[in-house]
Amino acid sequence: MKGAITGDYIGSIYEFNNTKDAYFQLISPNKEITDDSICTIAVANAILRGIPYGEALHELCLKFPDPMGAYGNGFLAWLNRKDMSPYNSCGNGSAMRVSAVGWAFEKEDVMLSEAEKSAACTHNHPEGVKGAKCVAHAVWYLRHYKDDLEGFKKLMSQYYPEWETYYKPFEQWNGVCQNTVPLCIQEVVYGKSYEDTIRNIVLCGGDTDTNGAVAGAMAGARWGVPDNLWQAAYKTADPYLQGIIDEFVTKFNVNG
Numbered sequence: 001m002k003g004a005i006t007g008d009y010i011g012s013i014y015e016f017n018n019t020k021d022a023y024f025q026l027i028s029p030n031k032e033i034t035d036d037s038i039c040t041i042a043v044a045n046a047i048l049r050g051i052p053y054g055e056a057l058h059e060l061c062l063k064f065p066d067p068m069g070a071y072g073n074g075f076l077a078w079l080n081r082k083d084m085s086p087y088n089s090c091g092n093g094s095a096m097r098v099s100a101v102g103w104a105f106e107k108e109d110v111m112l113s114e115a116e117k118s119a120a121c122t123h124n125h126p127e128g129v130k131g132a133k134c135v136a137h138a139v140w141y142l143r144h145y146k147d148d149l150e151g152f153k154k155l156m157s158q159y160y161p162e163w164e165t166y167y168k169p170f171e172q173w174n175g176v177c178q179n180t181v182p183l184c185i186q187e188v189v190y191g192k193s194y195e196d197t198i199r200n201i202v203l204c205g206g207d208t209d210t211n212g213a214v215a216g217a218m219a220g221a222r223w224g225v226p227d228n229l230w231q232a233a234y235k236t237a238d239p240y241l242q243g244i245i246d247e248f249v250t251k252f253n254v255n256g
Contacts, residue, residue: 001044001248002230003194003220003256004099004213008036009233011202011212015069018205026195026229032236034069035061036213039097041241043118044248047104054084054121057097064238069209072175078122086124092180094123095131096210099217102139103252111140123177131177134159135217138185142221143256149189156185163189175207184215194223194256220256 012031014024038061046056061071061079071079074089098118105111112133119132134156141155156163163182183204191197197219201211216225234242248254 001040001099001103001217001220001245001254001256002225004040004096004217005033005037005237005245006220006225006229006233007198007201007212007214007216008040008096008209009033009212009236010198010216010229011208011210012068014202014208015210018208019202022199022203024199024202026199027232031232032068033233033241034209035067035071036069036093036096036210037233037237038064038067038241039093040099040213041237041244043097044100044104045244046118047100047114048244048248048251052121053118054086057121058084063240075122084121086120086122088125089123090125090127090131090176090178091123092131092175092177092207092210092214094119094128095135095177095181096213096217098132098136099139099213099220100248100252101132102136102143102217102221103254104248105140108137108140111136127176127178130159131181134177134181134185135214138188138218139221142218146222153189156189160185175210180207180211180214184211184218187215188218188222191219194219194225195229197223222256224256 010026012034042057042060046053098115101115115133115136116129119129160182163185187197187201201215202208
């Protein structure tokens with residue numbers, strides 16, 4: 001969860017202005033968490049309070065209606081209507097917000113069921129659900145077996161057999177799970193550290209804050225998140241959001 005929020009922060013200013021500078025600053029005064037982190041924190045809040053994921057997303061995102069980066073059009077329309085039925089999205093929003101599930105549930109089958117629920121309240125397209133389950137599974141697996149990289153690669157291949165040969169970098173906007181998640185897996189497998197993974201995924205272009213959140217969720221579980229990067233991201237969150245983060249991190253002993 002820390003990894004997702006930090007990756008979102010690091011990629012925040014490059015979403016609409018991709019960078020090719022391999023030495024870009026990881027910490028910058030004009031960076032802040034975006035809608036990706038608010039959705040991630042909403043999922044964490046649902047778990048803490050034992051309420052439906054859709055209700056938690058609706059409540060928290062309407063409380064913070066104008067984040068950096070802005071909510072996607074489909075999600076924003078869902079937020080602003082009384083009918084909370086899902087809208088069959090395969091967008092990468094289901095994958096970027098799911099990391100808390102991978103930290104909160106110890107039983108693998110329960111974790112996967114919760115990941116599906118966290119997606120299906122909005123992103124009930126099969127690819128949207130698969131993306132969320134894959135990222136949650138990755139976080140869960142790396143928490144428990146972070147030294148078993150071969151096992152992780154095999155697990156990821158069950159979801160996206162093409163991840164090893166996935167084309168990169170992005171040359172156009174790729175906002176769906178089936179484009180975002182395989183590339184993020186690739187960068188986590190071949191990355192040398194949390195920082196290296198996030199730097200590389202941002203350099204791939206495209207939807208950099210969401211790519212940072214997805215890759216960051218997995219990389220945080222694998223390596224942990226450097227405290228200076230985490231603190232830089234955390235400090236940009238509203239105190240209300242910080243309170244939810246603190247409660248979740250403490251309850252579930254989140255270190256990545």
